[in-house]
Amino acid sequence: MIPAAFDYHRPGTLEEAVKLLSSHGDQAKVLSGGMSLLPMLKLRLASFAHLVDIGRVPGLDYIKEEGGFLKIGAMTRQATLERSDLIRAKCPILADAVPLIADPLVRNRGTIGGNVANGDPGNDQPAIMLALGATLVARGPKGERSIAANQFYKGLYETALARNEILTEIRIPVPAARSGGAYAKLKRKTGDFAVAAAAVQLTLDAKGAIERVAIALTNAALTPVEASDAAKFLAGKMPDEKNIMEAAKMAAVKSSPSADRRGSVEYKKEMARVLTARALRKAVQRAGGK
């Protein structure tokens, strides 16, 4: 399969990339790792007259801790995240998720920026961004702006990014002491999108009660779903089995998946419940609770 014809641009700087996007408007698309975009072009599910490849723009590939944030450059490959000691130590929820994305060969090309900015509900990292309370940094013609992850996803393949804006950095607040995160995903086979998946990030207080928690679901609607009712319910409570099961039930109610070859609506909602409970238990354990 061969994509419809397009012009390929390889800007050397972000400014140049933004300029190209500005001048080609709706006809242009940013190419990062290409692991979602190229299959879509090949299957002719999408076509663009111009691809702007940011793969050689310097300074977009890094993982660092700075000023209370983990900062990840948008062009950082999934394989790089997978091998990062900093991610494993500071952000176990991401360390959980990355090996579950696609397969090792795809992770050698695919980037976190592409996964986050693609706007496909099947992508795993958007729900994780919501759970982590991440900030997404974008560059446009007027310079840089920051977008809260919970303001970023607008619809199927629709995000808060303007046509001429490029996601450049992901900022994750470094979790406080007694914090834990986990990502639980059910998929039929390697390379498949989630039947259901749950991202949980929480902090316990000195007594072991839940001080703060965020729960988000993958592939549960057209955009990642934040289960804020369940989070509100858990706040201030002990993370015992009864409360975890109740919160998981509340999260599943928020999910509105559609039936497809991965399962019926009922099955997917039930799996969202089961996976939320699993992610909550693991996150509590990692936070040092019981």
Added chain:
Amino acid sequence: MAKHKISVTINGTAHEAEVESRLLLVHLIRENFRMTGTHIGCDTSHCGACTVILDGNPVKSCTVLAVQADGAKITTVEGLEQGGKLHPVQEGFTEKHGLQCGFCTPGMLMTTSALLERNKNPSEQEIREAIAGNLCRCTGYVNIVKAVQYAAEKMR
């Protein structure tokens, strides 16, 4: 639509080509340069038959544009043999019956040779994880794992 002049080094030899933007790396290798060891299987980034090593990392060449590989160092299955001597993974696949129909084999060889560059002593689990993106429809995974273990021992 403008064409692009690109240069790539494949198995140590420099090549140049003038390509359309939409030309896929696998077609550049197979059609422009006539190296047909790299197979096209599913053509949808699932099966891994088209795996080549791009600047040190195994990737699916059906899902990379030729222009994206401009300036890159690529190794294909034709580049594994050195001076008439099979690469240890090739020898392992021969010795341990690591192939039946052979269609997935070039991709398997590229992925597993890259694995052994990074990890001299992979566990069975690590081998199985490394080849998770390479599908063998003969389901000959047991012998593929044995072939890689044979190669690992040989390379130590």
